[in-house]
Amino acid sequence: MGFPGSQAKVQSLVNEHYESLYRYAYRLSGTVADAEDLVQEAFCRAQEKLSQLREPERAKAWLFSILRNGYLHRLRMSQHPRLVPLQDMGDFAEPPENLPEVEPQKLQEALSELPEMFRTPVIMFYFEEFSYRDIAEQMEVPLGTVMSRLARAKAYLRARLFPPGRGHSGL
Amino acid sequence: MDCKTARQFLDFARSRRPELEAAELEELEAHLAECPDCGPLAQVERQMDSRLAQAMQAMPVPDGLRGRVLNRLQSERRVQVRKVRRWIAVPAAAAALLLASWVGWKLLEKPLRVDVEELAYADYGKTINPRPDQVEDYFRSEGITTVAPADANYGFLRDYYVDTYRGKRVPKLHFTDGKSSTVVYIFSTKDFDVAAANPPPDGSGWTAAISFDPSQKYGYLVIYLGEPALKVIPLKGQKPAN
Numbered sequence: 444m445g446f447p448g449s450q451a452k453v454q455s456l457v458n459e460h461y462e463s464l465y466r467y468a469y470r471l472s473g474t475v476a477d478a479e480d481l482v483q484e485a486f487c488r489a490q491e492k493l494s495q496l497r498e499p500e501r502a503k504a505w506l507f508s509i510l511r512n513g514y515l516h517r518l519r520m521s522q523h524p525r526l527v528p529l530q531d532m533g534d535f536a537e538p539p540e541n542l543p544e545v546e547p548q549k550l551q552e553a554l555s556e557l558p559e560m561f562r563t564p565v566i567m568f569y570f571e572e573f574s575y576r577d578i579a580e581q582m583e584v585p586l587g588t589v590m591s592r593l594a595r596a597k598a599y600l601r602a603r604l605f606p607p608g609r610g611h612s613g614l
Numbered sequence: 615m616d617c618k619t620a621r622q623f624l625d626f627a628r629s630r631r632p633e634l635e636a637a638e639l640e641e642l643e644a645h646l647a648e649c650p651d652c653g654p655l656a657q658v659e660r661q662m663d664s665r666l667a668q669a670m671q672a673m674p675v676p677d678g679l680r681g682r683v684l685n686r687l688q689s690e691r692r693v694q695v696r697k698v699r700r701w702i703a704v705p706a707a708a709a710a711l712l713l714a715s716w717v718g719w720k721l722l723e724k725p726l727r728v729d730v731e732e733l734a735y736a737d738y739g740k741t742i743n744p745r746p747d748q749v750e751d752y753f754r755s756e757g758i759t760t761v762a763p764a765d766a767n768y769g770f771l772r773d774y775y776v777d778t779y780r781g782k783r784v785p786k787l788h789f790t791d792g793k794s795s796t797v798v799y800i801f802s803t804k805d806f807d808v809a810a811a812n813p814p815p816d817g818s819g820w821t822a823a824i825s826f827d828p829s830q831k832y833g834y835l836v837i838y839l840g841e842p843a844l845k846v847i848p849l850k851g852q853k854p855a856n
Binding site for chain 2: 450453456457458461462463464469471475479482483485486487490491538540542543544545546547550566570574575576590593597600601604605
């Protein structure tokens with residue numbers, strides 16, 4: 444820390460990833476203030492542990508992992524309100540054929556209702572740079588578990604954000 | 615491809631991060647194009663994914679966030695530097711205190727007493743009627759095992775001590791009759807190639823000779839300084855000086 448080489452590296456990481464990291468943090472935490480704190484803390488941790496980043500192409504996944512760990516730490520310290528246990532939700536209604544645009548704020552409300560173990564995979568899935576394997580590695584769960592949680596989370600979001608339509612054939 | 619496989623593959627066929635082989639992707643798309651059930655299902659799934667992805671990433675980033683992050687990182691670096699300095703300062707302070715204590719102790723230390731009689735007897739005892747075993751005992755006390763030349767004329771021995779040659783500690787004997795001197799180096803043949811020692815150059819004013827102890831473990835390099843040469847060690851064809 445403090446050497447010109449590592450400072451330049453950290454700055455480069457900030458320049459390249461701060462926006463997507465912020466969006467991820469916001470979707471996880473639900474508030475601007477928490478998201479900004481999470482981002483700052485994540486980059487501070489990254490600065491401390493820069494030597495652990497062996498593959499530069501994995502920088503984004505690494506940063507996301509640091510941020511998620513920071514978020515989980517905060518979660519343990521506080522109570523998360525109004526979580527919907529997905530196992531209690533039963534079957535979900537089918538969405539209409541032509542899906543409307545989703546309001547980002549409504550999306551955030553729906554995401555905030557999801558338990559973290561479902562919220563994280565669906566957020567990472569929609570950032571699209573992360574493969575299922577990436578998500579499984581980050582969450583330290585088997586690939587099958589990721590697929591299962593993702594399917595439930597997507598079904599919940601579909602029901603919350605796309606009201607049921609007509610004449611649609613489902614699964 | 616059947617419908618069950620197609621629906622399993624659908625999740626892995628995201629347009630921006632496909633995780634299927636090209637052939638699998640092609641097969642999937644072919645099935646979706648033809649299947650009246652899977653086709654519309656895939657369309658809705660993909661549309662939902664597109665909408666959610668758009669909304670997920672349609673999040674404005676607060677103005678100045680990048681600057682605030684960089685400032686925070688700079689503050690963290692300063693804190694770490696201060697911590698490191700503190701870690702260095704504590705042992706450095708301890709070392710400085712030790713040094714000051716040592717200097718103070720040295721300054722307060724009384725000069726040592728010089729005992730002439732003690733010194734005179736030490737040197738006298740070393741060279742009064744010296745014998746080879748006495749010489750060997752002395753070098754042993756200095757940590758060197760050696761064999762002194764058994765048949766040298768120790769009546770001319772004036773001093774013996776440990777010298778340093780090529781990084782090795784070497785016993786040295788100094789003989790003199792008041793006019794000429796003879797120096798004898800005792801080399802371990804394990805450490806030195808005594809036999810290959812180069813002769814003195816012509817006109818140098820000194821001569822040298824080499825001999826060995828009976829075990830050949832030690833070589834004696836005898837250097838004669840001054841004229842006539844004080845021959846204290848019988849070498850090949852030589853007799854010891856009287």
